[in-house]
Amino acid sequence: MPQYRRATGKVFFTIVLADRSSTLLVDEIDRLRKTYRAAQQRSPFETIAICILPDHLHAIWELPENDSDFSSRWSLIKSGFSRGLEARSRSISKVVKRKKGIWQRRYWEHAIRDDADLERHVDYIHFNPVKHGHVSRVSDWPYSSFRRYVEQGVLAADWGGNMREIAGQFGE
Template identity: 30%
Template sequence: MFDDVPMPTSSSLSQTPRRGHAALRIGRVSAPGRAYHLTLATQQRTPLFQEFDAACAAAACLHDPVLTKGARMLAWVVMPDHVHCLLQLDGQRSLGAIIATLKSGSARRINRALGRTGPIWSRAYHDHALRGDEDLRATARYIVANPIRAGLARKAGDYPFWNAIWL
């Protein structure tokens, strides 16, 4: 019944990460020109961004061209315990390198705003590469509507921590 299914070899099993954060990276590709919808959660989903100064620091980092070098930030929203963003790679750097720079640079600024030290972000992040048939503006609207769906605002204009290039 399973005669036509190849059995994995011990070498292929040892080369393929199967658990934890490494498993999340299986198949992750950084394609120049491709847009990615990302979710970056705070460590243990701590609602750090309920603190106004911390949310301001996170928002400023999403606009910082040094922290987003290699990508164009199209839309973002800072929620109490995570950030959603839509960015488009320009081919200079990999998605992983951009996220690492953004997380480390923003962690320093957010910690400074909170008067604390220690990790801000969860090690992992979720990414969704938009397919050709997915509309960038529709995805951006979905991202900036997160505070409405979460009950934090009645309309997007009532929530201070979001932006999109189509304004």
């Protein structure tokens, strides 16, 4: 059996719904927030940046030292969010595995290499609602850590106003 190396330190994630036309994540934002907090209390991690869009989310986490088990944390979030929701159209294998067909099975992960990489990924996360056409200004999107960055004086409230795109590979 292969020994996969798990990223430690800071990690960027893209988590996607199975139905890319869905708005479930923002429609059920309170459910998502509740399950996210519960997972964070059960298995601590720091959320460095996050943005929740209708059909996917991006986050950067930092796990405790000597802990690289982010997959069980995402499993807690995804299963907790799905619990109580109506199942979507599913394959036989998803029915057998008791999967509701809400989430894509896999997710994108990227180990943050250095401070410049972290900054580029935080910028990407915060600019994503503009990129997808949900708002015209970053500050107008309510489901993001952008406001926390503004409150902390890290970013200006009008940040991202003239940006066209952020170069890099981000897992979408």
